[in-house]
Amino acid sequence: SQQGEEDPQALSIQEGENATMNCSYKTSINNLQWYRQNSGRGLVHLILIRSNEREKHSGRLRVTLDTSKKSSSLLITASRAADTASYFCATADNPGNTPLVFGKGTRLSVIA
Amino acid sequence: GAVVSQHPSRVICKSGTSVKIECRSLDFQATTMFWYRQFPKQSLMLMATSNEGSKATYEQGVEKDKFLINHASLTLSTLTVTSAHPEDSSFYICSAARGSTGYTFGSGTRLTVV
Numbered sequence: 001s002q003q004g005e006e007d008p009q010a011l012s013i014q015e016g017e018n019a020t021m022n023c024s025y026k027t028s029i030n031n032l033q034w035y036r037q038n039s040g041r042g043l044v045h046l047i048l049i050r051s052n053e054r055e056k057h058s059g060r061l062r063v064t065l066d067t068s069k070k071s072s073s074l075l076i077t078a079s080r081a082a083d084t085a086s087y088f089c090a091t092a093d094n095p096g097n098t099p100l101v102f103g104k105g106t107r108l109s110v111i112a
Numbered sequence: 113g114a115v116v117s118q119h120p121s122r123v124i125c126k127s128g129t130s131v132k133i134e135c136r137s138l139d140f141q142a143t144t145m146f147w148y149r150q151f152p153k154q155s156l157m158l159m160a161t162s163n164e165g166s167k168a169t170y171e172q173g174v175e176k177d178k179f180l181i182n183h184a185s186l187t188l189s190t191l192t193v194t195s196a197h198p199e200d201s202s203f204y205i206c207s208a209a210r211g212s213t214g215y216t217f218g219s220g221t222r223l224t225v226v
Binding site: 033040041042043045048088095096097098099100101102103104105107 | 118144146153154155156157158161203205207209210211212213214215217218219220222
């Protein structure tokens with residue numbers, strides 16, 4: 001079963017704008033991960049945030065985690081057409097040992 | 113870094129035939145492999161968990177006799193879709209559990225049953 005919901009399900013923005021995607025989860029977590037998937041392709045790991053972290057940056061990516069609300073957000077700044085993809089959050093009961101459970105994902109379209 | 117090689121990347125088969133998908137860990141031992149299925153515009157859904165040398169554990173609603181999983185060695189796990197039908201057309205992807213290092217995903221297999 002899926003861990004939770006992501007919103008929006010689809011997002012269309014102009015190049016240069018920021019894109020924010022949200023993810024909610026149901027159970028307690030050790031960490032939460034964000035993945036990217038280009039259409040019909042495999043997954044690319046973007047960033048991992050631990051349960052004791054509130055914010056993490058990686059290049060143009062910024063991830064926040066609010067364990068009290070069981071939610072996370074992924075912000076992509078200064079978006080590019082190449083950022084067009086689906087983005088998923090994922091968690092696991094025992095990271096690295098039990099399977100990742102993915103959110104429903106957000107389909108991002110960045111228009112040049 | 114660790115790589116899971118998944119083959120084939122694309123396959124088209126006739127209805128009623130079987131298709132085997134392989135996931136091979138190239139530079140590490142994969143004791144546990146997770147198999148996912150993804151329908152168009154949907155998320156990844158866990159199908160089963162395979163452990164080397166033992167029977168796979170299937171998620172509710174996944175037919176174990178239709179989706180045969182073999183994990184006979186620490187570097188190879190296979191998923192065979194038996195008697196495939198058009199509704200089995202999907203994107204299948206494997207993921208190796210790597211303990212504290214996390215997960216390594218295969219590149220996926222696009223199965224089309226005609």
